[in-house]
Amino acid sequence: MKGPDLLNSMVGVLLRFRENEVALCGDISKMYHRVSIPERDQHVHRFLWRDMDGNREPDVYMMKVVTFGDKPAPAIAQIALKLTAEQGECTHPHAASVLKRNVYMDDICDSVQTVDEARKLSAEIDEVLNDGGFKVKGWISNESDVGDLTQGKMKLLDDIAEEKVLGVVWDRENDTFSYKVKLRDSVLNSRLDGESQERLTKRKILGQIAHIYDPLGFAAPVIVRAKIGMQKLWQRGYNWDDPLTEEEDADWRLLFEEMKGLNEVSLERCLTPPEAQGKPVLCIFSDASENAYGACAYLRWQTGDGKFETRFVASKSKVAPLKTLTIPRLELQAAVLAARLYKSITEEMRLEVEKVMFFSDSMITLQWIKSSARIYKPFVSSRIGEIQTLTDPSSWKHIPGEDNTADKVSRGIAVNDLMKEWKCGPRFLHLETEWPVDKVNIDQCLENLERRKINQTVLVVNSTSIAPIESEHFSSWRKLVRVTAYVLRFVRILKSKLKKESMPEADVTLAPAELEKAELYWTKEAQKGLKSRFERGEFRTLTPFIDNEGVIRVGGRVENLVTSYESRHPALLPGSHHIALLFTRHVHEIGHPGVETTTAKARRKFWILQGHRLAKPSSIAVLNAGQQNASVRPRRC
Numbered sequence: 001m002k003g004p005d006l007l008n009s010m011v012g013v014l015l016r017f018r019e020n021e022v023a024l025c026g027d028i029s030k031m032y033h034r035v036s037i038p039e040r041d042q043h044v045h046r047f048l049w050r051d052m053d054g055n056r057e058p059d060v061y062m063m064k065v066v067t068f069g070d071k072p073a074p075a076i077a078q079i080a081l082k083l084t085a086e087q088g089e090c091t092h093p094h095a096a097s098v099l100k101r102n103v104y105m106d107d108i109c110d111s112v113q114t115v116d117e118a119r120k121l122s123a124e125i126d127e128v129l130n131d132g133g134f135k136v137k138g139w140i141s142n143e144s145d146v147g148d149l150t151q152g153k154m155k156l157l158d159d160i161a162e163e164k165v166l167g168v169v170w171d172r173e174n175d176t177f178s179y180k181v182k183l184r185d186s187v188l189n190s191r192l193d194g195e196s197q198e199r200l201t202k203r204k205i206l207g208q209i210a211h212i213y214d215p216l217g218f219a220a221p222v223i224v225r226a227k228i229g230m231q232k233l234w235q236r237g238y239n240w241d242d243p244l245t246e247e248e249d250a251d252w253r254l255l256f257e258e259m260k261g262l263n264e265v266s267l268e269r270c271l272t273p274p275e276a277q278g279k280p281v282l283c284i285f286s287d288a289s290e291n292a293y294g295a296c297a298y299l300r301w302q303t304g305d306g307k308f309e310t311r312f313v314a315s316k317s318k319v320a321p322l323k324t325l326t327i328p329r330l331e332l333q334a335a336v337l338a339a340r341l342y343k344s345i346t347e348e349m350r351l352e353v354e355k356v357m358f359f360s361d362s363m364i365t366l367q368w369i370k371s372s373a374r375i376y377k378p379f380v381s382s383r384i385g386e387i388q389t390l391t392d393p394s395s396w397k398h399i400p401g402e403d404n405t406a407d408k409v410s411r412g413i414a415v416n417d418l419m420k421e422w423k424c425g426p427r428f429l430h431l432e433t434e435w436p437v438d439k440v441n442i443d444q445c446l447e448n449l450e451r452r453k454i455n456q457t458v459l460v461v462n463s464t465s466i467a468p469i470e471s472e473h474f475s476s477w478r479k480l481v482r483v484t485a486y487v488l489r490f491v492r493i494l495k496s497k498l499k500k501e502s503m504p505e506a507d508v509t510l511a512p513a514e515l516e517k518a519e520l521y522w523t524k525e526a527q528k529g530l531k532s533r534f535e536r537g538e539f540r541t542l543t544p545f546i547d548n549e550g551v552i553r554v555g556g557r558v559e560n561l562v563t564s565y566e567s568r569h570p571a572l573l574p575g576s577h578h579i580a581l582l583f584t585r586h587v588h589e590i591g592h593p594g595v596e597t598t599t600a601k602a603r604r605k606f607w608i609l610q611g612h613r614l615a616k617p618s619s620i621a622v623l624n625a626g627q628q629n630a631s632v633r634p635r636r637c
Helices: 010-017 039-045 073-087 093-101 115-131 144-149 202-210 220-235 246-264 327-348 363-369 378-390 407-411 415-419 444-448 477-499 512-535 578-588 595-602 611-615 617-629
Strands: 022-028 046-049 059-062 107-112 136-141 162-165 168-171 176-178 266-268 276-288 292-303 308-319 355-360 396-398 571-573 606-608
Touching (some): 010 327, 022 115, 039 059, 093 107, 093 115, 107 115, 115 136, 202 220, 220 246, 220 308, 220 415, 246 415, 266 308, 276 308, 276 327, 276 407, 292 407, 327 355, 327 363, 327 378, 363 378, 363 396, 477 512, 477 578, 512 571, 571 578, 578 595, 578 606, 578 611, 595 606, 606 611
Parallel strands (some): 276 355, 355 396
Antiparallel strands (some): 022 136, 162 168
């Protein structure tokens, strides 16, 4: 068995590595080999060894420590490391917390505010790890004093200016992240004299795109151009190894040559600028185009001189689906991506923010977010529900398209433009005033296209009147319906007499239509207590709606199901109403099925809240006992 995935989020570890001024990074030496295998399990790790001599009998060895290649090796090593951290939590809580949250496989990454804190933290981590049999190979930092203060325990590799932290190139001298893009041999533009150049294929292109490692998404506006291009190749029907046309081949080679310019791009590691004061404001932008959509996040700090500085945090991008969506729907998809980006940042980052602000240039999307989700079609409704769950709708603001930085991640930009507005955010983030003002005018026609079309029927009931029939006096659903049908027929006869119209026959058997009207009557009676809950959106997961008869029914994606309308959209019933128990018992008496079958059969007509509870034998037994022990009393019919 592989075992559970116990690795921390890589992006989360990187975010915490970027939080403070002094960065600290260490590598656990031979992590797998530091974990011993119990003696009872060592025998299943036997192997044969001939020492490259095929003529002699092989020697039998067995592994005593965890080794590479074992499926559960990563999980075993992580469990051992977490147990080590828990054992040292009483004496060194800070070091234990770092080992639990800021380790990815065998890399320890954290950031602190001062050199003294870095020295103390590294010493505590060394002590905790030594107690568990682990050892740090060496420590590196962006501060040269850190190595001096630890008297050799913290190793600063002065001969190597650049290190890789979780695969990201880190220039310790300048304290910046950068890229190392190298074109693979299959996409190089050079050719030997007299030899024809081999055309690119989809496989080679994808291999080169995947070669660019960008967990924080700083290069997303450039990489999204390659994503869009790959999608177009899929649309044109290329197989993995089909050569591209000469024109397409030339375009892709030019793009890859341009991507080599990422080697000149850098990003500040530290999210906290010098002389930063107070708490930052987290600003998240979202935007969409016909080809892609995305979101990006920045921290806005106020410095000691009264000015404002920003730091790029992260971004996400996705290509638009092949099935064509309207621009408002794509803008909504971008808003969902922004909400998810906000969730991942706030869950992983330890920095406290003053407030969060979301920006979008789509007035329709903002109108949807600030409205009730249940009035819209399922596509829009489900996404609005997710946004409203993850974020505060009042924190979403409108921004002009020219000031929306996320436009770059949805349309793509050149490599040279990454170091401009994309790195620092829009101009207004650096100003104290002159921020964009919310607009109130929207295209009402486009906004209304996503609204549910519901024909509502209002039932006026005199609250002071006494109910002619009380369902609590009945113990049989069939009898309740038939008595109600006769009462409704009697009411129709009286009305016909008053209006001097032709009267229905009073002595004939009840027709199916009359029985259906009786069931409709009790359905509406039971749903009176659900109206206010429906308006508050408590049944959002059931996508309820009101039909032409004024009955609240359950929605869903079963419009094409070949069955009756009631089966596709059962009426909603409260489990506390007596008719819910009567109907559940009625279904149970037909074949005496189990709880699940009774509930499923009941849902062919009614979706009963807490229906499983009513279908249990104990509930039905209570009703049967009440029927046997009830005293004879007059019923008002």
